[in-house]
Amino acid sequence: DAGITQSPRHKVTETGTPVTLRCHQTENHRYMYWYRQDPGHGLRLIHYSYGVKDTDKGEVSDGYSVSRSKTEDFLLTLESATSSQTSVYFCAISAEGNEQYFGPGTRLTVT
Amino acid sequence: GENVEQHPSTLSVQEGDSAVIKCTYSDSASNYFPWYKQELGKRPQLIIDIRSNVGEKKDQRIAVTLNKTAKHFSLHITETQPEDSAVYFCAASRGSGGGADGLTFGKGTHLIIQP
Numbered sequence: 664d665a666g667i668t669q670s671p672r673h674k675v676t677e678t679g680t681p682v683t684l685r686c687h688q689t690e691n692h693r694y695m696y697w698y699r700q701d702p703g704h705g706l707r708l709i710h711y712s713y714g715v716k717d718t719d720k721g722e723v724s725d726g727y728s729v730s731r732s733k734t735e736d737f738l739l740t741l742e743s744a745t746s747s748q749t750s751v752y753f754c755a756i757s758a759e760g761n762e763q764y765f766g767p768g769t770r771l772t773v774t
Numbered sequence: 775g776e777n778v779e780q781h782p783s784t785l786s787v788q789e790g791d792s793a794v795i796k797c798t799y800s801d802s803a804s805n806y807f808p809w810y811k812q813e814l815g816k817r818p819q820l821i822i823d824i825r826s827n828v829g830e831k832k833d834q835r836i837a838v839t840l841n842k843t844a845k846h847f848s849l850h851i852t853e854t855q856p857e858d859s860a861v862y863f864c865a866a867s868r869g870s871g872g873g874a875d876g877l878t879f880g881k882g883t884h885l886i887i888q889p
Contacts, residue, residue, distance in 0.1 A: 696876050705780075705863055706818065708876040721876055722775065753817060762808060763877060765817040 666690050667766035669754050675772045682741040684769050686754030688734075694757040695737040697721075697729065699750040700768075706753065712737055744773045776801040778866050780880025788888050793854055795883045797864035798846045804866040807840060807847045808877070812861045821862075822849070851885075859887045 666689030676682050686695060697709040708721030710729040718729050726748060728740045741748055754766040777800040787793045799807075808823035824831045824838045824847065831838050835854075840847040851858055861884050865877040 698876075703881065705879040705881040706865075706877075707879070711876045719875070722878070762820050762823060764820065765810075767817050 667754060667756055667764060669752075669766040669769050671769060672767065673770045675774060676744050677774055678745060679743050682744050682771065682773075684739045684752055684754075684771070686737045686739070686766055688737075688756045690756060690758070691734060692756040692758045693734075694759070694763075695731065696755040696757070696763065697727075697737065697739045698753045698755065698765075699723065699748075700753060701750050709739065709752075744771075746773050749773045776804060776866055776868070776878040778864060778878050778880045780864050780883060782883060783881065784884045784886070786886040786888055787854055789854055789856060791854055793851045793858070793885055795849045795862055795864070795885070796846060797848070797866075797880050798844075799866040799878075800845065801866070801868065802845065803868050804878075806867040806869065807838070808865050808867075809836075809838060809849050810863045810865065810879075812863065812882075814860075818863060854885075854887050856887050856889065859885060861885070 668687045670685045696711040698706040700706045707723045709727050712718045712731045730738045749772050752769045755763040757763045780797045805826035809821050810818035811821045812818045822833050822838050824840050835852050837850045861882045863882045864880045867877050
């Protein structure tokens, strides 16, 4: 597997609390992505980054924000978690013109 | 935006037989089409991909075909084995390779290999 880690791997939180998920890569790839995976929906793009401090919205960005202050780290923040954000979150990386490789995922439960 | 439809949602085949999964896409500007395999509780793993300047690509027992005119692409697995059991996802992107704007995925096909 490509050098991608995600933390935490599992998290349970309460509605209304802020949550930050971290994606860390050791491949020095330019592009990084956050997806969520839900039964019946496949994987859907939340936000992506094409360089340090360069980010943009994906298909399901409402309620999420991201930051990328270093090439190797891409943070996903839920400012005020809701039950609809219970999901498995995957980070992915891509070098320019190459394939996307996924991290191990974070299972988030919002109660 | 792009929309990717994938069929069937579940496919059961006898071990040794072939399996075919089909996807259609809506954005004629899409030019990169990967396939991912995901085992239960694991991350999606890229198994094969095709770019719009190619009609077919093979890698051992798996192959992908692309029909740009009809906007559909298919995954073919021959001589299926028990370890092929998994959920398979197709995806499409405008960018080259991973693409700057991310992948749009189909909803997945649960492939079951019957012994």
